[in-house]
Amino acid sequence: MxxxxxxxxxxxxxxxxxxxxxxxxxxxxxxxxxxxxxxxxxxxxxxxxxxxxxxxxxxxxxxxxxxxxxxxxxxxxxxxxxxxxxxxxxxxxxxxxxxxxxxxxxxxxxxxxxxxxxxxxxxxxxxxxxxxxxxxxxxxxxxxxxxxxxxxxxxxxxxxxxxxxxxxxxxxxxxxxxxxxxxxxxxxSGTWPTVLGDPVTAAALRALHSDLAAPWTNERLAAEAGVSRATLARRFTTLVGRPPMAYLTWWRLTFAATLLRDTPYPLATIARRVGYSTPYALSHAFSREFGTTPGQYRASTAERSTSV
Incomplete structure (x- = not known):
């Protein structure tokens, strides 16, 4: 992706x-x-x-x-x-x-x-x-x-x-x-057209989105973008508004929410797809980010979709 x-x-x-x-x-x-x-x-x-x-x-x-x-x-x-x-x-x-x-x-x-x-x-x-x-x-x-x-x-x-x-x-x-x-x-015109037009930030985002489950680190991501860790951190944070690993965590949880909404996958499968080692680790991070458990989130989105 x-x-x-x-x-x-x-x-x-x-x-x-x-x-x-x-x-x-x-x-x-x-x-x-x-x-x-x-x-x-x-x-x-x-x-x-x-x-x-x-x-x-x-x-x-x-x-x-x-x-x-x-x-x-x-x-x-x-x-x-x-x-x-x-x-x-x-x-x-x-x-x-x-x-x-x-x-x-x-x-x-x-x-x-x-x-x-x-x-x-x-x-x-x-x-x-x-x-x-x-x-x-x-x-x-x-x-x-x-x-x-x-x-x-x-x-x-x-x-x-x-x-x-x-x-x-x-x-x-x-x-x-x-x-x-x-x-x-x-x-x-705008922040995100600039982000997508910047070769370093665009390369980093492309790498993260194409393999969300990979064990990403700042060093590995910088190597994918072809720059030093400091250069990546500076350009990514300036353009995107958050550091690379913070963006990765946010997007992993956001994509997990999408899978909970759109698929019947069990939590263990979703955890593997978004880079979490166990369902418990994903559930803990998800609850901290969204203020609800994955199961409650899935039930509420299912209810919303049937009521529209």
Missing amino acids: DVVSDAVSAIRIGRPSSNRVRVGGNWCTRLTPYDGAGFHVVLEGSCWLLPDGGSPVSLGAGDVVLLPHGTGHVIANAPADAATVSQAVPFEQWLAGNGPHRPRAAARDVEMLCGKYRLDRSRIHPLMAELPKVVHLPNRVGAHVELRAAVDLLGHELGTQRPGACIAVPSLLDLLLVYMIRSWAAQG
């Missing part, structure tokens, strides 16, 4: 959902705050996104926008004042009248992919926490090639009813999320 893959896997739960929508004329719809992440892809035409407490964002054909913290927002055919926004049609109601089989009304119609991901924010990686309220990825020639390809494939799958679509669409949505985060990181 790598940092981005692990950061997404740790918080993603359930299956993502999406809808292909075509709408024309004057329209305005509201999506309430959501305990997950939302996204919109404009396939044709243009529209506006008005996030709660944020500035309006103009979206054109090919633009992708991610709302990683589930911020409530309005999407509309034009900039809207407060009175218009307050009368926006709830999204589910609006969607019912603007599904994929709506006839083409005019050349100025807007066609979009609208979707959302369910996320567990109880143990979020700082990379995901750093994402801004709105990640706008404009359609620029030559930019975000993989993202463009994923959008094209997803739009095609949602526009047809081909065999295997029930597997293809969720997989493409997962791929879309990774590509949106990767495209944001490539823009280079």
Whole structure:
């Protein structure tokens, strides 16, 4: 695994959902705050996104926008004042009248992919926490090639009813999320894009995430990164915000929580996978970090997932 893959896997739960929508004329719809992440892809035409407490964002054909913290927002055919926004049609109601089989009304119609991901924010990686309220990825020639390809494939799958679509669409949505985060990181603004762009820190993180159970020490990790122990400690701590071994302990326990939530593995198996010698050692560290035992944590996450 790598940092981005692990950061997404740790918080993603359930299956993502999406809808292909075509709408024309004057329209305005509201999506309430959501305990997950939302996204919109404009396939044709243009529209506006008005996030709660944020500035309006103009979206054109090919633009992708991610709302990683589930911020409530309005999407509309034009900039809207407060009175218009307050009368926006709830999204589910609006969607019912603007599904994929709506006839083409005019050349100025807007066609979009609208979707959302369910996320567990109880143990979020700082990379995901750093994402801004709105990640706008404009359609620029030559930019975000993989993202463009994923959008094209997803739009095609949602526009047809081909065999295997029930597997293809969720997989493409997962791929879309990774590509949106990767495209944001490539823009280079923020702490974690800097972390992933630093060769020493990136090499250390790649080593830790690829073999979490290894008996890591500062010396061994420094050798993997090709620098001295002092250089690694200084650069890693400055960029990541905690020393390498402290990050390793935190991520081992966070990943253990993910395995408790998502798998039926016994505690002994999980302990081996995250680098603890015995279930007791993991349980002690887990309780100290999370304030609950692994068994209680597993039971509570199972209860939450069935109630959603």
